[in-house]
Amino acid sequence: MSNNEFIALCGLDAVADGAIGAGDLPDGRRVAVYLVQGEVYATDDRCTHGNSSLTEDGCLDGHIVECAMHLGTFDVRTGAAVGPPCTKALRTYPVQIRDGQVVLSAAALAGELQA
Numbered sequence: 001m002s003n004n005e006f007i008a009l010c011g012l013d014a015v016a017d018g019a020i021g022a023g024d025l026p027d028g029r030r031v032a033v034y035l036v037q038g039e040v041y042a043t044d045d046r047c048t049h050g051n052s053s054l055t056e057d058g059c060l061d062g063h064i065v066e067c068a069m070h071l072g073t074f075d076v077r078t079g080a081a082v083g084p085p086c087t088k089a090l091r092t093y094p095v096q097i098r099d100g101q102v103v104l105s106a107a108a109l110a111g112e113l114q115a
Contacts, residue, residue, distance in 0.1 A: 006103035008097065009033055009042065015102065020065065022055040023102065025109065030055065031093060033102050034076045036063055040102050041076040042095045048081065048088040 010033055022045065022054040030045040032054040043065075045055050046053025049087045050069035052058075057068035064082065072086030079090035094108050 005067075005106040006098060007106055007109060008101045010102050012040070012097055012100050012102055015040070016064050018060060020055050020058055020060050021102075025104075030054055032058065032065070033095070034063075034065065034078075036060070036076065039098055039101070040095050042093040042102070042104065043076055043079050043090040047072065047074075047086065048090060049086040 009031060010021050015021030015033050015035040017035050023031050023033050025031060027030040027054060032045045033040045034041045045053050047054060047067040049072050052067050052069035054065055054067060059066045062076055063077050065075050065076050070085050073083030074086060074090050075082050081089055081102060083086050093104050095102050095104050
């Protein structure tokens with residue numbers, strides 16, 4: 001895969017505004033995809049506190065996603081933990097909309113894997 005390529009995570013139509021969608025990275029990791037007021041964001045799917053799936057059990061309110069397991073919260077724009085008991089940030093991914101798809105740059109993913 002060249003660094004000029006994009007990895008499609010999901011169709012934009014699969015994520016309603018104010019909702020959480022899902023996509024998979026080439027290595028099989030699931031990411032949560034959020035659409036908030038026309039802007040798209042992506043984070044790891046698993047809560048850093050309780051290892052619960054945000055795509056399956058999370059709730060989005062504006063830019064804040066809440067994990068259903070212990071009600072901890074994160075800001076989807078930065079991944080920052082903003083509500084207890086969560087203290088460790090979620091990994092975020094720089095995504096964009098291209099041709100009706102939510103995509104991640106292969107170059108960004110390569111940099112994330114090397115970090």
